Amino acid sequence: MPLVAAAVCPHPPLLVPELAGAAAPELDDLRAAADAAVARLFAAAPEVLLLVGGGPASRTFHSADSGSLRRYGLDRPVRLWKTSCAGAEVLPLSLTIGAWLLHRAGTELPRLARSVAVDATSAEAGGLGATLLADGDPRCALLVLGDGSACRGVTAPGYDDPRAEAYDEGVAAALAGADADALRGLDPVLSAELRVAGRAPWQVLAGAVGAAGGGWRGELTYHRAPYGVAYFVANWERA
Numbered sequence: 001m002p003l004v005a006a007a008v009c010p011h012p013p014l015l016v017p018e019l020a021g022a023a024a025p026e027l028d029d030l031r032a033a034a035d036a037a038v039a040r041l042f043a044a045a046p047e048v049l050l051l052v053g054g055g056p057a058s059r060t061f062h063s064a065d066s067g068s069l070r071r072y073g074l075d076r077p078v079r080l081w082k083t084s085c086a087g088a089e090v091l092p093l094s095l096t097i098g099a100w101l102l103h104r105a106g107t108e109l110p111r112l113a114r115s116v117a118v119d120a121t122s123a124e125a126g127g128l129g130a131t132l133l134a135d136g137d138p139r140c141a142l143l144v145l146g147d148g149s150a151c152r153g154v155t156a157p158g159y160d161d162p163r164a165e166a167y168d169e170g171v172a173a174a175l176a177g178a179d180a181d182a183l184r185g186l187d188p189v190l191s192a193e194l195r196v197a198g199r200a201p202w203q204v205l206a207g208a209v210g211a212a213g214g215g216w217r218g219e220l221t222y223h224r225a226p227y228g229v230a231y232f233v234a235n236w237e238r239a
Helices: 017-043 093-105 122-130 164-176 180-184 188-193 199-212
Strands: 003-009 048-055 059-061 066-069 074-079 111-117 140-145 216-224 231-238
Touching (some): 003 017, 003 093, 017 231, 048 093, 048 199, 066 093, 111 122, 140 199, 164 180
Parallel strands (some): 003 140, 048 140
Antiparallel strands (some): 003 231, 066 074
């Protein structure tokens, strides 16, 4: 299977400096880590980029489709790739931020996008990952978008939950060790209770890596919880 590399990044709207305003410098280290993770994808010489993120339903998007950050205060469409043909404003937030990261990187590589339903079962998410690519497809790199728990402290969006830190530590260890089995084992119920946006996309990654076969190594380059939400940046590469 032509999966050559993968990167995991979060998708908070505040990654976009224009949305963060005066608070933009607070996430400069996260932006730098995400930029570096995307750059490492290019080092694997992919021929196409595939974005995977959570959404209301599992579906495929067209290369000219776009997303919007209007509800967050920025009235500017973010096109997935092609600008010379008509598309629809249908990308969920995860893929909108993913597309923004790729535009920020300045790449001209072709790109596609798939969403996975945020309430997909572990088997459904893993099965989607296993069928993302087929023999004979171009060399592909995945950009997987997902946030960790949103319950890290009393000011967190989901308030404080004492289970959140251990959950996030487990995800961090799985991403650092390229441990697909650990990602497959994430509990959908607990993940939903902790308001985790990345569980299903990470399980898509696990399914894709399992279908691709071979050995993989991981590196976690960012793991913090600003504003009470856990964010991870990691790269998975063939060993």
